[in-house]
Amino acid sequence: MHFQIARAELQRQLHHVAGAVARGTGFHGLPILGNVLAEIRGSQLRLTGSDSEVTMSGICSVTEASEDTAITVPAKKLLDIVRALPSSVSTVDARLVETGNLQLRAGAGRYTLATLPAAGYPERPAIGDATRITVSDALLSTMTQSVSYAMANGDKRAYLNGMLLHLAGPTITCVGTDGSRMGVARAALSERVAAETRVIVARRGVAAMQAMLTGSDEPVELYVGARHLGIAKGDQKLVASLIDGAYPDYGRVVPAASRHQVPLERRVLLDAVKRTAIVGSDIKDAVVLDFTGDTLRISASAVEKGDASEEIPVPCQDIHFRMGVNARYLIDALSALSEDAVHMRLNTPTDSILLTNGDGSDHIIMPLRF
Numbered sequence: 001m002h003f004q005i006a007r008a009e010l011q012r013q014l015h016h017v018a019g020a021v022a023r024g025t026g027f028h029g030l031p032i033l034g035n036v037l038a039e040i041r042g043s044q045l046r047l048t049g050s051d052s053e054v055t056m057s058g059i060c061s062v063t064e065a066s067e068d069t070a071i072t073v074p075a076k077k078l079l080d081i082v083r084a085l086p087s088s089v090s091t092v093d094a095r096l097v098e099t100g101n102l103q104l105r106a107g108a109g110r111y112t113l114a115t116l117p118a119a120g121y122p123e124r125p126a127i128g129d130a131t132r133i134t135v136s137d138a139l140l141s142t143m144t145q146s147v148s149y150a151m152a153n154g155d156k157r158a159y160l161n162g163m164l165l166h167l168a169g170p171t172i173t174c175v176g177t178d179g180s181r182m183g184v185a186r187a188a189l190s191e192r193v194a195a196e197t198r199v200i201v202a203r204r205g206v207a208a209m210q211a212m213l214t215g216s217d218e219p220v221e222l223y224v225g226a227r228h229l230g231i232a233k234g235d236q237k238l239v240a241s242l243i244d245g246a247y248p249d250y251g252r253v254v255p256a257a258s259r260h261q262v263p264l265e266r267r268v269l270l271d272a273v274k275r276t277a278i279v280g281s282d283i284k285d286a287v288v289l290d291f292t293g294d295t296l297r298i299s300a301s302a303v304e305k306g307d308a309s310e311e312i313p314v315p316c317q318d319i320h321f322r323m324g325v326n327a328r329y330l331i332d333a334l335s336a337l338s339e340d341a342v343h344m345r346l347n348t349p350t351d352s353i354l355l356t357n358g359d360g361s362d363h364i365i366m367p368l369r370f
Contacts, residue, residue, distance in 0.1 A: 001038075001040060001066060001067075001069045001071060001094070001095060001096040001102075002064065002065070002066040002093075002094070002095040002096070003040060003045060003062040003063070003064060003065040003066070003093075003094055003095075004062060004063045004064045004091055004092070004093050004094075005045060005060055005061075005062045005063075005091070005092050005094070006060075006061075006090065006091060006092075007082060007085060007089055007090055007091060007092050007106065008090070009060045009061070010045075010060060010082055010092055011079070011082045011083055012058075013047050013058035013059070013060050013235075013236070014036065014047060014075070014078060014079040014082060015079065015083075016047075016056055016058045016212065016236050017036055017047045017048060017049035017056045017057060017058055017075070018036070018049055018075050018076070018079050019049070019054075019056055019208055019211045019212070020049040020050050020051055020054045020055055020056035020208060020238075021033065021034060021035075021036060021049040021050070021051065021075040021076070022034055022050075022051035022052070023076075030052075030120075030122070031116075032072055032116050032120050032121055033050060033051055033052065033122075034074060034075060034076070035072035035073055035074055035075055035115075035116055035121070036048065036049050036072065036073055036074075036075040036078060037049075037050075037070065037071075037072050037118060037121045038070065038071055038072065038073055039068075039069075039070040039118070040062070040065050040066070040067075040068055040069050040070070041068050042065070042068070043061060043062055043063070043065055044059050044060065044061060044062065045059070045060045045061075045062045045065075046058070046059050046060075047059075047060070048121075048124065049075055050121075050122060050124075051204075052122065053202060053204045053205065053240065053241045054204055054205055054208045054238065054239070054240050054241070055124055055125060055238070055239045055240075056208060056212070056236070056237065056238050056239075057124070057236070057237045057238075058235055058236045058237075059235045059236075060235075069096075070118035071096065071102065071115045071116075071117070071118055072115060072116045072117070072118055072120075072121055073102050073113050073115055074113055074114070077113055078104075078113060081104065081111050081113075082106075085106050085107065085109070086107060088107065089106045089107040089109075091106070092104055092105070092106045093105040093106070096115075097112070100115055101113060101114055101115055102115050124239065125227075125228050125239050125241070126228075127223050127225040127228045127229075127230045127239065128225050128226060128227075128228075129225065129226070130223040130224055130225040130230065131167060131193055131194070131195065131197045131223070131224045131225075132221065132222065132223050132224075133167065133172070133189055133191075133193060133221075133222050133224075134190065134219050134220070134221055134222070135172065135187075135189070135190075135219070135220055135222060136216075136217055136218070136219060136220065137213050137214060137215060137216045137217065137218045137219070137220050137233060138215045138216060138217055139187055140209070140213055140220055140222070141210065141213035141214070141215045142185070142215070142338070143172070143174045143185040143187060143361075144163065144174060144206055144209055144210055144213070145210060145336070146174075146183060146185045146336045146337075146338070146361050147163060147174050147175060147176035147183035147184065147185050147336070147361075148163060148176055148183075148206050148207075148210070149176065149183060149332045149333075149335075149336055150176035150177050150178060150181050150182055150183040150332070150333075150363075151163055151176040151177070151178065151203055151206070152177070152178035152179065153178075153203065155178065155179075157179075157245075158243055158244075158245055159200050159243055159244075159245030159246065159247055160177060160178055160179060161202065161203050161243070162200040162201050162202045162203055162205070162206065162243045163175065163176050163200065163201045163203075163206045164176075164198065164199075164200055164201075164247045164250070165197075165198070165199050165200075165201055165224065165229070166196075166197070166198050167189075167193045167196065167197040167198075167224065168193070168196045168197075169192050169193065169196075170188055170189050170191070170192045170193075171186055171187070171188060171189060172186070172187050172188075172189055173185065173186045173187075173250075175247070175250045177248060177250070177253075180326070180329065180365075180366050181326075181329045181332075181333065181363070181364060181365045181366065182250060182253055182254075182362075182363070182364040183333070183336060183361065183362075183363050183364075184250055184254060184361060184362045184363075184364075185360060185361040186360040186361070187360055197224050198247065199224055199229060199242045200242055200243040200244075200245060200247055201229055201240055201242060201243070202240065202241055202242070202243050204240070204241075205229060205238075205240025205241065205242075208238055208240060209231060209238065209240070212231065212233065212236065212238050213233075218233060218234065219233075220232070220233045221233070225242075226242075227241065227242055228240065228241060228242060229242060253352070253364055254354065254362050254364060255345065255347065255351070255352065255354050255364075258345035258346060258347055258354060259346065259347050259348075260291075260317060260318070260319050260345065260346040260347070261343050261344075261345050261346075262291075262296070262314050262315075262317055262319070262343065262344040262345075262346065263314070263315060263341065263342075263343055264296075264312070264314065264341075264342055264343070264344055265340055265341065265342075266334055266337055266339070266340045266341070266342045266357070267340055268312060269296075269298075269312060269334060269342075270331060270334040270335065272298050272310040272312060273287060273298060273327055273330050273331055273334070274331060275308065275310065276298045276299060276300050276308045276309065276310055276327070277300055277327035277328075277331070278308065279300050279301070279302060279305060279306050279307060279308040280300065280302040280305050280306075281300045281301065281302050281327075282301070282302050282303055283324070283368060285326045285327050285328045285329075286300065286324050286325070286326065286327065286368050287299065287300045287324070287325060287327040287330070288300065288322055288323070288324050288325075289322065289323050289324075289325060290322040291314075291317065291319040291320060291321055291322070291346075292319075292320055293316060293317065293318075293319070293320070294313060294314055294315065294316045294317065295311050295312070295313060295314065296311070296312045296313075296314050297309055297310070297311050297312075298310050298311075298312070300327070319346065321348070321349045322349065323349040323350075323353075323367045323368075324367055324368035324369070325353060325365055325367055325368060326365065326368060329365045330353075330365060333355050333363035333365060334355065336361070336363060337355065337356075337357050337359075337361065337363065338357065338359055338361075339357040339358070339359060341357060342355055342356065342357045343355070343356055343357065343358075349367060350367060350369075351367070352364050352365060352366050352367065353365045353367065
């Protein structure tokens with residue numbers, strides 16, 4: 001193996017695939033998963049990283065390539081070396097030496113890394129028959145970011161430790177929930193999907209998606225199979241495992257109608273909740289929302305610690321009740337909303353709160369019981 005490659009291009013693709021490389025004790029009994037697979041095919045270098053749940057790959061152009069070959073190299077060390085090179089270095093020369101190690105020559109530096117045979121690297125997962133759609137990077141990035149906060153983490157119900165992706169007709173919907181709160185994001189597709197599709201993307205796959213997406217207007221190809229989800233963006237790809245299970249019917253969770261719709265400024269409410277929650281509460285993370293006509297009072301108190309309250313004026317509302325809510329859940333939901341003008345939709349103190357701003361996303365929080 002011998003080739004030359006632009007340092008910036010190598011660093012860009014290494015940074016991409018390193019997001020899928022197993023770290024620490026996450027090798028699943030396979031030390032080779034701490035390596036990146038490097039394959040020379042003609043004038044291209046394909047790099048692949050995987051932790052058995054997520055596989056990410058990227059393609060670079062190379063020059064002076066010798067025969068087609070493949071090897072695996074420690075991912076973190078290779079990326080750290082390339083990233084630490086002086087800014088004056090624009091080209092990296094790579095070759096296998098007699099010991100089977102990979103030697104890098106860059107500027108005045110020489111670096112040698114141990115390798116493992118490519119034959120021991122897991123095969124790339126095949127998506128198989130899949131529903132294919134095209135969306136913008138920005139749209140998919142925004143949707144995943146707006147619901148991922150509500151996903152469970154380590155729940156015994158495995159299906160909650162991921163994000164629902166629902167394709168139906170001309171609509172794409174992403175949903176996250178941990179059973180106490182829910183984020184729902186909807187958007188229109190440029191064309192209808194042939195068959196309705198529901199899959200659950202594991203938390204690890206959602207994180208990899210968010211790392212790959214940059215919020216640009218670049219088109220992204222989405223492939224939804226029976227066991228895997230695939231994303232292709234330019235010269236980069238991602239394949240993530242799906243979770244088996246029946247996801248909660250989010251349509252039944254989102255309130256169909258609300259007796260009260262309270263218009264609020266998102267930032268004003270968010271900052272008030274953050275300040276009030278500093279004092280703490282006898283019930284973990286709890287704040288009280290007290291509606292009295294044209295005022296919303298937010299309060300928290302803890303025995304032997306203190307109390308705090310703030311009042312926010314609201315347009316005259318025929319609401320006179322108080323309810324408890326998890327402050328962290330409320331902060332997360334408000335932070336996920338994109339517009340500053342929001343509506344808090346309410347029915348009774350024991351019903352869920354719905355936060356929305358008309359951008360196609362809904363955020364539902366279950367109240368606390370005092």
